Amino acid sequence: xxxxxxxxxxxxxxxxxxxxxETPHGRMSTPVFMPVGTQATVKALTPEDVHDVGAEIIxxxxxxxxxxxxxxxxxxxxGLHQFMAWEGPILTDSGGFQVFSxxxxxxxxxxxxxxxxxxxxxxxxxxxxxxxxxxECLGSDIAMVLDHCPSYGDDDExxxxxxxxxxxxxxxxxxxxxxxxxxLFGIVQGGWATDLRxxxxxFIASLDFSGIAIGGLSVGEPKQIAYQILDETIPxxxxxxxxxxxxxxxxDGLIESIARxxxxxxxxxxxxxxxxxxxxxxxxxxxxRGARYREQEAPIAKDCDCYTCSKYSSAYLYHLLRSxxxxxxxxxxxxxxxxxxxxxxxAREAILNGYFAEFAADFLGRYQATNEETRLAQKAxxxxxxxxxxxxxxxxx
Amino acid sequence: xxxxxxxxxxxxxxxxxxxxxETPHGRMSTPVFMPVGTQATVKALTPEDVHDVGAEIIxxxxxxxxxxxxxxxxxxxxGLHQFMAWEGPILTDSGGFQVFSxxxxxxxxxxxxxxxxxxxxxxxxxxxxxxxxxxECLGSDIAMVLDHCPSYGDDDExxxxxxxxxxxxxxxxxxxxxxxxxxLFGIVQGGWATDLRxxxxxFIASLDFSGIAIGGLSVGEPKQIAYQILDETIPxxxxxxxxxxxxxxxxDGLIESIARxxxxxxxxxxxxxxxxxxxxxxxxxxxxRGARYREQEAPIAKDCDCYTCSKYSSAYLYHLLRSxxxxxxxxxxxxxxxxxxxxxxxAREAILNGYFAEFAADFLGRYQATNEETRLAQKAxxxxxxxxxxxxxxxxx
Numbered sequence: 153x154x155x156x157x158x159x160x161x162x163x164x165x166x167x168x169x170x171x172x173x174e175t176p177h178g179r180m181s182t183p184v185f186m187p188v189g190t191q192a193t194v195k196a197l198t199p200e201d202v203h204d205v206g207a208e209i210i211x212x213x214x215x216x217x218x219x220x221x222x223x224x225x226x227x228x229x230x231g232l233h234q235f236m237a238w239e240g241p242i243l244t245d246s247g248g249f250q251v252f253s254x255x256x257x258x259x260x261x262x263x264x265x266x267x268x269x270x271x272x273x274x275x276x277x278x279x280x281x282x283x284x285x286x287x288e289c290l291g292s293d294i295a296m297v298l299d300h301c302p303s304y305g306d307d308d309e310x311x312x313x314x315x316x317x318x319x320x321x322x323x324x325x326x327x328x329x330x331x332x333x334x335x336l337f338g339i340v341q342g343g344w345a346t347d348l349r350x351x352x353x354x355f356i357a358s359l360d361f362s363g364i365a366i367g368g369l370s371v372g373e374p375k376q377i378a379y380q381i382l383d384e385t386i387p388x389x390x391x392x393x394x395x396x397x398x399x400x401x402x403x404d405g406l407i408e409s410i411a412r413x414x415x416x417x418x419x420x421x422x423x424x425x426x427x428x429x430x431x432x433x434x435x436x437x438x439x440x441r442g443a444r445y446r447e448q449e450a451p452i453a454k455d456c457d458c459y460t461c462s463k464y465s466s467a468y469l470y471h472l473l474r475s476x477x478x479x480x481x482x483x484x485x486x487x488x489x490x491x492x493x494x495x496x497x498x499a500r501e502a503i504l505n506g507y508f509a510e511f512a513a514d515f516l517g518r519y520q521a522t523n524e525e526t527r528l529a530q531k532a533x534x535x536x537x538x539x540x541x542x543x544x545x546x547x548x549x
Numbered sequence: 550x551x552x553x554x555x556x557x558x559x560x561x562x563x564x565x566x567x568x569x570x571e572t573p574h575g576r577m578s579t580p581v582f583m584p585v586g587t588q589a590t591v592k593a594l595t596p597e598d599v600h601d602v603g604a605e606i607i608x609x610x611x612x613x614x615x616x617x618x619x620x621x622x623x624x625x626x627x628g629l630h631q632f633m634a635w636e637g638p639i640l641t642d643s644g645g646f647q648v649f650s651x652x653x654x655x656x657x658x659x660x661x662x663x664x665x666x667x668x669x670x671x672x673x674x675x676x677x678x679x680x681x682x683x684x685e686c687l688g689s690d691i692a693m694v695l696d697h698c699p700s701y702g703d704d705d706e707x708x709x710x711x712x713x714x715x716x717x718x719x720x721x722x723x724x725x726x727x728x729x730x731x732x733l734f735g736i737v738q739g740g741w742a743t744d745l746r747x748x749x750x751x752f753i754a755s756l757d758f759s760g761i762a763i764g765g766l767s768v769g770e771p772k773q774i775a776y777q778i779l780d781e782t783i784p785x786x787x788x789x790x791x792x793x794x795x796x797x798x799x800x801d802g803l804i805e806s807i808a809r810x811x812x813x814x815x816x817x818x819x820x821x822x823x824x825x826x827x828x829x830x831x832x833x834x835x836x837x838r839g840a841r842y843r844e845q846e847a848p849i850a851k852d853c854d855c856y857t858c859s860k861y862s863s864a865y866l867y868h869l870l871r872s873x874x875x876x877x878x879x880x881x882x883x884x885x886x887x888x889x890x891x892x893x894x895x896a897r898e899a900i901l902n903g904y905f906a907e908f909a910a911d912f913l914g915r916y917q918a919t920n921e922e923t924r925l926a927q928k929a930x931x932x933x934x935x936x937x938x939x940x941x942x943x944x945x946x
Binding site: 195196197220221228449463468470472474477478483 | 588589590592593594595617618622625626632633634843844846860861862864865867868869871872874875876878879880
């Protein structure tokens with residue numbers, strides 16, 4: 153385990169936890185939401201903007217950075233922090249999710265996975281060892297192992313095989329990892345079978361990782377199934393390591409998962425929907441394209457302390473969105489990130505002061521979550537678009 | 550003339566002038582460059598960003614605001630300043646240039662000009678009186694009269710007719726103007742005929758405007774012709790009113806025009822080319838798409854004091870541009886605006902301290918202006934694209 157990485161629990165409330173993580177680039181309080189900076193930038197924001205919304209750590213994607221600008225460029229700058237001028241902690245994912253979500257563009261073996269670049273069609277191979285080396289080169293504070301993430305709907309046999317591979321890759325990743333100033337997290341997989349999830353949790357927990365992620369959720373399954381998996385997985389995880397739920401970022405999903413004992417989250421959802429007019433309020437997500445916002449002098453969310461709500465009316469944001477103005481993306485992104493980051497801080501306060509259950513009930517009672525049928529349809533559409541995009545881009549040129 | 554608008558000359562150096570303009574929303578030092586915020590936003594920047602590059606006034610476009618969000622929305626907010634949260638001075642143009650550059654989408658008479666919206670095909674009529682009323686509603690500090698801007702290549706008869714119309718419209722605009730807290734500027738036209746420019750300068754100078762603009766240049770003519778027109782026009786303008794050259798924003802064009810006695814400028818060029826990879830340096834405009842920037846650790850311009858150059862390498866900007874990241878637009882815009890705003894401040898210092906000729910010779914000797922043939926071809930392409938865009942958008946739906 154990394155010597156420059158510590159996790160301490162500051163308080164618990166039933167199964168919910170509040171903690172502090174120390175990394176070589178600073179500390180963060182948990183539960184924590186990590187804004188996603190896929191291509192070495194949180195879309196539309198400067199590092200100062202990210203800091204100003206209260207974010208304490210960002211996530212960046214090994215897959216994308218590997219292809220562009222390329223590891224050698226980032227290495228020349230001494231790592232990702234310097235390249236993108238973000239001084240706080242960074243977690244890098246392994247690229248596994250991206251490769252597996254690209255569908256037929258890959259060739260899989262026990263050694264690793266070969267795929268074609270969505271940018272220029274060039275062929276690349278991810279092995280557990282290479283992915284560790286790549287992230288050591290990026291210099292992130294927290295690196296993730298390469299895992300095999302099954303698709304929703306895969307049969308039990310496929311899931312079992314992928315799990316065995318994931319576990320072997322976890323061991324190989326640990327053996328390959330050398331940087332003492334970088335933490336390495338393992339990833340629990342196992343699809344939707346309780347016994348496999350339990351087996352995976354126990355296995356990953358037995359290895360010398362600095363933290364443990366739960367992967368393979370939020371890939372198209374109903375929310376209730378995901379919560380059930382969490383309920384059955386978390387009891388088998390150690391209490392003294394941070395628990396990171398990958399790919400969850402809806403306000404209700406965050407609260408439900410914190411209640412079950414999750415400490416860390418990342419998701420493109422808050423930033424992605426913001427750019428398309430989807431903005432968080434305590435009552436639920438609004439669609440800013442609605443005509444009702446055309447003349448609204450009030451900000452998006454009453455009492456919101458973000459830069460956007462402090463300074464601009466809904467009508468102005470509506471105008472920027474309708475006029476396809478670049479400034480819209482920034483103002484909307486700031487609002488949604490501040491919303492989820494503040495929610496994490498509120499949840500932490502509630503945990504430390506013993507009223508998390510009331511806080512969660514109050515928030516979930518007021519927050520109208522996206523209708524589950526609509527949500528699943530949107531997710532399926534997004535996954536399909538994602539694959540289609542990769543395929544259309546992936547042809548050599 | 551407006552009682553809240555004053556212009557004082559602080560110093561001259563040969564024909565170059567340094568002054569101070571006071572408006573209800575604050576003062577600016579001249580020569581001054583006005584960043585363009587077409588749709589109530591300087592593209593990709595917040596008001597804080599605009600302030601931080603040193604800009605003291607922005608320009609916004611009546612034509613665009615009229616169509617979207619519509620005057621009634623902005624009026625509801627008490628004007629454009631409040632709507633877009635910019636507290637400094639604003640100059641609004643009259644919409645004339647936009648309407649005339651839209652080609653066949655308009656019907657012209659002595660009363661005004663009727664056109665179809667490029668957004669929804671709806672029909673609108675600009676008259677001198679309506680344009681004044683619209684700008685009073687927007688609450689800009691400086692309003693412009695409606696003028697008839699001929700195209701480069703129009704024959705003498707067409708230009709003479711348009712000039713007569715422009716002069717009548719100038720008188721009607723003055724009669725219609727009521728807000729005492731808003732300055733109204735007249736516009737000199739006259740195409741490329743010395744006698745018509747002289748006649749127009751004398752006529753507009755004889756009216757009770759707070760300032761005088763020179764319009765109808767930078768519309769596709771060679772630079773030397775534009776400079777010749779300035780040489781023949783400016784001696785007929787009063788010395789005690791600010792002189793505003795519309796549509797010029799190339800660094801060499803700014804210096805050449807300041808030398809001839811211009812005080813104010815606006816242009817989309819610095820912000821528009823920035824978004825496409827064209828960035829200013831003291832040696833000339835670079836194209837950031839060039840492979841030489843892929844690994845360059847140095848900022849875009851050595852010794853540049855802008856936020857972008859203070860914090861980011863050329864390689865990072867190159868990566869953002871190549872990856873089509875939103876943050877690129879903001880960082881590039883900040884750099885180019887800071888470049889021209891700083892150039893104005895340096896020119897002012899040179900004028901006040903009596904070394905403007907040396908400053909200008911030094912700057913122009915070092916700055917490799919865009920090749921004139923290339924520039925004219927680019928301008929023609931832009932004008933054509935502009936018309937084509939308007940036509941493709943202008944169909945009712």
